[in-house]
Amino acid sequence: MRNHPEELLHFIWQFQYFDTTALQTSRGEKLQIIKPGMMNNNAGPDFFNSRIKIANQLWAGNVEIHWKSSEWELHNHQQDAAYNNVILHVVFDHDRDVYKKNGDLIPTLELKSRINYIMLHRFNAMMKARTWIPCEKQLKEIAIQEEGTGIFFQKLLIERLEEKTQSIRELLQQNSWNWEEAFYRFMARGFGFKVNSEPFYQLSAITPLQVLVRHKNNLLQLEALLLGQAGFLDKSYQDEYMQRLKREYLFLKNKYKLTSLPAHIWKFGRMRPANFPTIRIVQFAALIHHSSSLFSRMIEIKREEEASQWLYPEVSEYWKYRYMPDGELSAKGNRMGKSSARLLILNVVAPFMFLYGKERGLESMSEIAIELLNNIPAEANRTIKNFEKLGINIKTAADSQALIVLKNRYCDQKRCLYCIFGKRILTPASNE
Ligand code: SF4
Structure with missing residues (x-):
C-alpha cells in the first residue's frame, strides 16, 4: 500500500471512509472523532481545527497523517514546533511510538484493519490504468447518477478561464495594463x-x-x-x-x-x-x-x-x-x-470579460462571461467526443471547456481524488 500517495489517506480521513466503530488509540484509549478538521494544502500538519475526544477528554488541534508512524521522524516533525499542536497521528500502519518536540507522546490511530480494501483496489486499478482516462470503465454508470456534477463543472470552468486569462495578463503587463x-x-x-x-x-x-x-x-x-x-x-x-x-x-x-x-x-x-x-x-x-x-x-x-x-x-x-x-x-x-x-x-x-470583471471587482461582468459560454454550443473535438461516448451529457461550451480541464489537469495527472467522479467511485457505498 505504501506506494499510494498520501493524498489517498487524506481523502479517507477527510470523508471518514473507514470503520469508525469502537475507535481506540494505539495505547487502547477510547477515541471519538468529533470533527476531522480542514485540509491544509500548505506547510504544516495535514488537517487544522480538528476536534477529538480521547478517554472522554476533548481536544482541539491538528491532525497529521502518514502511511507509517515512523515517517514522523523521517520528516523531522519531532524537531518542529509547528507540530506541537498535533492532537492525533493517523497512520495506516503503526510501526512505532513517536513524540512531539516537547517530548509528549502523540496519540495514534491505526487504520490498517478499518479501511475498505475494495476501495484501495479500485484506487490501485485506476492509478495503473492505461486507458484513455483511468475511470473509463466506471464513468458511464457514475456520470448518469452523479448529483453535484454541475457545481464541479462550474469549478472546472473557472479553472479553464483562469488558465486562458494567463496570456491576457501577460499581454496587459507588457502594455502597462x-x-x-x-x-x-x-x-x-x-x-x-x-x-x-x-x-x-x-x-x-x-x-x-x-x-x-x-x-x-x-x-x-x-x-x-x-x-x-x-x-x-x-x-x-x-x-x-x-x-x-x-x-x-x-x-x-x-x-x-x-x-x-x-x-x-x-x-x-x-x-x-x-x-x-x-x-x-x-x-x-x-x-x-x-x-x-x-x-x-x-x-x-x-x-x-x-x-x-x-x-x-x-x-x-x-x-x-x-x-x-x-x-x-x-x-x-x-x-x-x-x-x-x-x-x-x-x-x-469571454476570457477577456472574465478577467476584466475580476480585476475591477465587477462580479456581474464575470458572470456575463460565464453566461455567454452557457449559451453557445459545445465545441466538437476528440476529447469532447470521447467523453460523450462515456455517457457525459455535454451541451454548451461551458461544459466542453470544463471537460478540457478535467482531461488535462485531472484525468491525465491521475488526480481522481479531487474529481467528483473519482470520489464517487471510491466512496464505500459504491464499493459494496
Ligand atoms: S479524474 Fe475523474 S474523470 Fe478523470 S479519470 Fe479520474 S475519476 Fe475519472
Whole structure:
C-alpha cells in the first residue's frame, strides 16, 4: 500500500471512509472523532481545527497523517514546533511510538484493519490504468447518477478561464495594463483562428491601434492599413479598388512611418476560402469600423446574440463576394460565419470579460462571461467526443471547456481524488 500517495489517506480521513466503530488509540484509549478538521494544502500538519475526544477528554488541534508512524521522524516533525499542536497521528500502519518536540507522546490511530480494501483496489486499478482516462470503465454508470456534477463543472470552468486569462495578463503587463491595446492585440490573434493567429498577432504588434482609431470612420483606409501592413499590397493589381487600396496604403505608410510584414508568413493551405487571412483581415477592419472602440463595445455586451452580431459586421462592397485581391466573384457572401463568431466569443470575448470583471471587482461582468459560454454550443473535438461516448451529457461550451480541464489537469495527472467522479467511485457505498 505504501506506494499510494498520501493524498489517498487524506481523502479517507477527510470523508471518514473507514470503520469508525469502537475507535481506540494505539495505547487502547477510547477515541471519538468529533470533527476531522480542514485540509491544509500548505506547510504544516495535514488537517487544522480538528476536534477529538480521547478517554472522554476533548481536544482541539491538528491532525497529521502518514502511511507509517515512523515517517514522523523521517520528516523531522519531532524537531518542529509547528507540530506541537498535533492532537492525533493517523497512520495506516503503526510501526512505532513517536513524540512531539516537547517530548509528549502523540496519540495514534491505526487504520490498517478499518479501511475498505475494495476501495484501495479500485484506487490501485485506476492509478495503473492505461486507458484513455483511468475511470473509463466506471464513468458511464457514475456520470448518469452523479448529483453535484454541475457545481464541479462550474469549478472546472473557472479553472479553464483562469488558465486562458494567463496570456491576457501577460499581454496587459507588457502594455502597462492598457486594456484597449491588449484587447485589440488579443482580438487580432483571435481573428487568425488556429492557423494564422501568430501572423495576425504580429500584424497588430506593428500596426498601432491609435493609427487605426484615427481612420476608423473610413473603411477603405482601415482595409488599406491592415492589408498593407500584412504585406498583401506589395504587388500590382488590376482591379481599380485594389489599386486605390495600394495608393492609400503607400500614403499612410509614409505618413506614419510603418513597416509591413512579408506576405509569405500567412497560411492559405488546406483552408476553405471563407477562412483565408485576406478575408479575416477585411472582417477585422469592418469590426473596427463598426465599433465605437473595440474594448468599450466588448464590455457593453450582455447576451450571446449581441456578441455574435457584433462579431460579424458587414465587409466592404469589394470583399462581399471575393476571397482574394483581383479574385473571381463567388456566390457566397463573406460575413463571418456564426461558428467563427462563437469561437471568438469562446476564446477572446469571454476570457477577456472574465478577467476584466475580476480585476475591477465587477462580479456581474464575470458572470456575463460565464453566461455567454452557457449559451453557445459545445465545441466538437476528440476529447469532447470521447467523453460523450462515456455517457457525459455535454451541451454548451461551458461544459466542453470544463471537460478540457478535467482531461488535462485531472484525468491525465491521475488526480481522481479531487474529481467528483473519482470520489464517487471510491466512496464505500459504491464499493459494496
Ligand atoms: S479524474 Fe475523474 S474523470 Fe478523470 S479519470 Fe479520474 S475519476 Fe475519472
